[in-house]
Amino acid sequence: MEQDLTFKQTVSHKESDNEEKGEKGDLAWWQLSLIGIGSVIGAGFFLGTGLSIKTAGPAILINYMIAGITAYFVFSAIAEMTVADPQPGSFRTYAKKAYGRSMGFLSGWIYWLAGIFIMSSEAVALGTFTQYWLPHVPLWMFTVGYVVAAFAINLLGVSNFGKIESLFGIIKLSTLVIFIFFGLLILFHMIAPQPEPLNVSNVVNPLFPKGFSGMWSALIFVFFSFGGIEVMGVASSELKNKHEVPKAGTAMMISLVGVYILSIFFILYFVSWTKINESESPFVTSLANFNIPFIGSIFNVIIISAAFSTMVGALFSVTNILISLAKDQDAPKTFAHKSKRGTPFKALFLTGAALAISLIMSFILPGKLYEYITTAAGVMLILNWIIILSTQVKLRKQMKAGTFKMFGSPYTSYLGILFILITVAGGFMHATQRMGVIISLGLVAVIAITYWLFVKKRDASM
Structure with missing residues (x-):
């Protein structure tokens, strides 16, 4: 029987176990916020936003509002379940409680496999960006070097991981805040503007140059900018106070949505969206007329830090999800093993091999x-x-009274699901995204078939 314990019973046992063991995490709420920011803001935002702007024009600002609202709904769902019942396996453990073992298996392996490919793409991007300065060094050497460094950070333990990832979060957030502050100085004529006259009305005039279809097809690119917020749920098990998850996530989401929208607003203020292309960071394009020395190298460093911290955060979260899968026997049990210092060597080894x-x-x-x-x-x-x-x-009806509640639930959850389905459907309008959606559905099907062929049969025979 897949659901032999009710949600409330599990909460009760979990709380008593924690009290007996005296388990307490190492992270403060603000560190969790910065870990989330460091894991979410990747190279894709600093570099890939150019494609989104090219596809939708100024309507990209509306897309970021929609994606930000949806991401906040997702975070709120994770926060509500985490506060009610803190679990190391986070979202996949809750999926198992709600729908049975099959959904926990599906959710966990979807996240793990997606994380592997994302880390791989970030590693290759890191090598490519570093070749900007050292073009004669083989790409694979840089790529391997960054991967080794990411594993080394994860081997340092949660406390050191939190400090390093928080530092990267501060770097990325500070970069965007400085860019926005520079934009405000220009907007209010506190420093000399660029040679050609600037008009704030040009930011949204016209708002839909590519029509509604352009905005719709670009929506999936924007959603990718918020990918990785699940790390908040995974890392929340390391919080000193589990009830501070909502505070940490709210701070993260407000920061993300604010700097994303304001950054793009000022990009469009500095330069016409028609001059932005996908081959160059829109930040570099928008600042080109200001004659800032070494602007290319400056943003190259920022993009490298963004990609690296995203890879480090993804490695942390997928490794912990693998441990959770192993504990539930949805992966070989040996991968749940940790050393005396709490280092999951075997889970890291499997993740490294797949990477x-x-x-x-x-x-x-x-x-x-x-x-x-x-x-x-x-x-x-x-x-x-x-x-x-x-x-x-x-799970909403089974949660304890008095804990954090997701605003507007269940309607906000339904609205979030609707936004996601609309976004994925929009992916069929762009050739690359269309193939990506088809392949993703195929991979999900493979994971589901694997469950029914191996796990379900194994359990039935026991």
């Missing part, structure tokens, strides 16, 4: 095909949000 295979694929497969696969990884993360929101709806 190595993915990196080899990135070098031997045609570039377009690997692009489809990495796009599919982003789509899989978004599809996992549907599981998170539907899980919250199912």
Whole structure:
């Protein structure tokens, strides 16, 4: 029987176990916020936003509002369940409680596989960006070097991981805040503007130059900018006070949505959206007329820090999800083992082996095909949000009174699911995204078939 304990019974046992063991995490709420920011703001925002702007024009600002609202709904769902019943397996454990073992298996492996491909793409991007200064050094050397560094940070333990990832979060957030502050100085004529006259009305005139279809097809790119917020649920098990999850996540979401929208507003204020292209960071394009020395190198450093911290955060979260899967026997039990210092060597080894295979694929497969696969990884993360929101709806009635409650639930969960389905459907309007969506659905099907062929049969025979 898949659900032999009720949600309330599990909460009760979990709380008593924690009291007996005296388990307490190492992270403060503000560190969790910065870990979330460090894991979410990746190279894709600093570099890939150009494609989104090119596809939708100024309407991209509306897309970021929609994506930000949806991401907040997803976070709120995770926060509500985490405060009621803190679990190391986070969203996949709640999916199992709500819908049975099959959904926990599906959610966990979707997240793990998506994380592998995302880390691989970030590692290759890191190598490519570093070649900006050292073009004669082979790409694979840089890529391997960054992967080794990411594993080394995760081997340092949660406390050190939290400090390092918080530092990267501060760097990325500070960069965007400085850019916004510079924009405000220009907007209010406190420093000399660029040579050509600037008019704030040009930001949204016209608002829909590519029509509604352009805005819709770009929506999936924008959703990718919020991919990775699940790390808040995974890392929340390391909080000193589990009831501070809502505070940490709210601070993270307000920061993310604020700096995303204001940054893009000032990009569009500094330069016409028609001059932005996908081959160059829109930040570099928008600042080009200000003659800032070494602007290319400055943003290259920022993009490298963004990509690296995203990879480090993804490695932390997928490794912990693998441990959770192993504890539930949805993965070989040996991968749940930790050393005396709490280091999950075996889980890290499996994740590293899968990452190595993915990196080899990135070098031997045609570039377009690997692009489809990495796009599919982003789509899989978004599809996992549907599981998170539907899980919250199912478990809502069983949660303890007086704990954090998701605003407007269940209607906000339903609205979030609707936004996600609309976004994924919009992916079919763009060739690369269309293939990514198809591949992601195929990979989800493979995971589901694996469950029924191996886990379900094994359990039936026991």
